[in-house]
Amino acid sequence: MVPANNPPDAIDLSQQLLLAVRNGADANGLLQQLATMDSLDLLQQLYNDALRLTFWLNGYNAFVQILLQQEPALYTRRRAFFGRMAFVVAGMPLSLDDIEHGILRRSRIWWGLGFLQDPLPSIFEIAFRLQTPDCRIHFALNCGAASCPPIAVYRPEMIHAQLDLATRAYLSTEARYDSRKNIVYLPRLFLWFWGDFGGRKGTLKLLEHCGIITAGSRPKMRFKSYDWNLAPGSFVPEP
Structure with a gap:
């Protein structure tokens, strides 16, 4: 039996969440586990960029699909859709913009064509953002639009080949x-x-x-x- 105080596996959670969304299964239990993870446990698990890419790409793509199911009409107001603090990870409310621009793009402002840095990133963002941004994320993130790339389930040991x-x-x-x-x-x-x-x-x-x-x-x-x-x-x- 696994000890009760063992933290959940963050990578597995991100993969299982995306699979649940793809298969139309109930994802509420997985969302709850992500929300209640200890932030230090999560930080210790996501100790390199391969792990961070995997976790946040899977999470972002799952969150988009969930939000589209919950509030499809919000998509007509895209800034509200991407800016909605709709999900909680390790106790921190996050928007899709927070994940894409703050964490995956390492605190770059969305309207700056990739040249402008956010001068005031949150402590959470600083802790969890990529050390080295990877432009290939733009071919992995799916925001729900017809021009978006299709969604894959990412794995840390294969992440660079997959990207x-x-x-x-x-x-x-x-x-x-x-x-x-x-x-x-x-x-x-x-x-x-x-x-x-x-x-x-x-x-x-x-x-x-x-x-x-x-x-x-x-x-x-x-x-x-x-x-x-x-x-x-x-x-x-x-x-």
């Missing part, structure tokens, strides 16, 4: 290079988070890495519109 796969898969369908005109058409995510991707230089490097453009090419960039039509339940097919 690379998610990035390649998303760009293979959402980016297009016209070699005749030397123009690459990109998802609007690149414009919104230009600084996250390292500006033009970093974007070109990523596009080369993913095989969207040929090495050494320097195309003009055009940014596609974003389809905000609601598309809940977009999960990567089970193997």
Whole structure:
């Protein structure tokens, strides 16, 4: 028998929550466990970026789907939707913006194109945010819109391979290079988070890495519109 004072496994909780959402199961018990976790226990478990990426990506994607089920009409007011303090983790009320911009993007302001830091992050945010931001999160986070990437269940031992796969898969369908005109058409995510991707230089490097453009090419960039039509339940097919 597991001792009663053993803290729950945070990674397992995040995975089980996302699986419950995907399968239409009752997630209230899992939400309660996340809410009542001791913050020091959680911090000790999330001791590196692979673990933090896994926990917060799974949590964010599950929370979006739950909020869409609970208050679908709120989605028409997106700033209210993403700013709602709708979830509690280790005793701390959090919004989707808190998780994405504060924790996963390491305290970057959402409207700053990836260049502006929040000068007053919370103590919780400072403790749990990534040490090194990873631009590939933008191909893993699903905010409920039709233009969002599909949702996968992330695992710490596979997180970098999974993020690379998610990035390649998303760009293979959402980016297009016209070699005749030397123009690459990109998802609007690149414009919104230009600084996250390292500006033009970093974007070109990523596009080369993913095989969207040929090495050494320097195309003009055009940014596609974003389809905000609601598309809940977009999960990567089970193997």
